[in-house]
Structure formats: C-alpha cells, structure tokens
Amino acid sequence: QVQLVESGGGLVQAGGSLRLSCAASRGTFSRGAMGWFRQAPGKGREFVAAISRSGVSIAYADAVKGRFTISKDNAKDTVYLQMNSLKPEDTAVYYCAARYFLESDWTVRDYNYRYWGQGTQVTVSS
Numbered sequence: 001q002v003q004l005v006e007s008g009g010g011l012v013q014a015g016g017s018l019r020l021s022c023a024a025s026r027g028t029f030s031r032g033a034m035g036w037f038r039q040a041p042g043k044g045r046e047f048v049a050a051i052s053r054s055g056v057s058i059a060y061a062d063a064v065k066g067r068f069t070i071s072k073d074n075a076k077d078t079v080y081l082q083m084n085s086l087k088p089e090d091t092a093v094y095y096c097a098a099r100y101f102l103e104s105d106w107t108v109r110d111y112n113y114r115y116w117g118q119g120t121q122v123t124v125s126s
Helices: 027-031
Strands: 004-007 010-013 018-024 034-039 045-051 058-060 068-073 078-083 092-098 120-125
Touching (some): 004 092, 018 092, 018 120, 034 068, 034 078, 045 068
Antiparallel strands (some): 034 045, 045 058
16 A cells, blocks of 8 residues: 655745645555645645656646646655745645556546545645
8 A cells, every 4th residue: 555645735925836745655656657636625626737657748737837847756756746936726735646556647537546645735825
C-alpha cells in the first residue's frame, strides 16, 4: 500500500506563491503517473495537474495553466506543485494522487488514481 503525504499548504495573499509537496511512503512511487486535484467548499473535486511516470508528459487544467508547475523527483519519491500568481478562486483543499505503478500515463479522471493523500489546505486572500 502506497501512502502519500502532502505538505506546503497555507494562507497566502493573492498574487503570492506556494509550493506543495507530496511524499510517498514506498519506492514504487516512481512507477505510476501522479496528479494533483483540489476541492473547494461546496464543490466537487477537480483536476489540477498531472505528470506521467517518466515525467515527459504533463497536463494542466485550463484554470491553472501558465501559473502552476508540476514536477517530480524520483530519487526523493516526491512530486511538487509550484503555484504562482495565486488567486482567491484557487482556495481549496489540494490532494495528491498516484496511479498504480504499472499505469504510466496521466489522466484527468480522479477515479483512475488508486492512492490519495489526506489533503492540504490552500487559502488565498484577496
């Protein structure tokens, strides 16, 4: 069982930056595609960004394209989400997710991810 632990959330003013980290408990982390999702109060969970197992293929939601950057460090079993130019509408709980280690391609569908972190709160004030 892979366990994911997010960190790096917090309160920031609009226009500011945060970097989220997601660390895996096991070395198999590096084999599956990874994704970030978020859920704002009263809304459903939505796709934010994803990265393939190789790190070559990356996808972003239109709402964050050009502002957020996903990356991964296989040696550290960690995936990152650099968030710049934050807006109040980015306020949400952010979740890290991992696909099964044989599933190398990313997907925007949350049900395709097998493992989930507990979430980290990001609050952007106006």
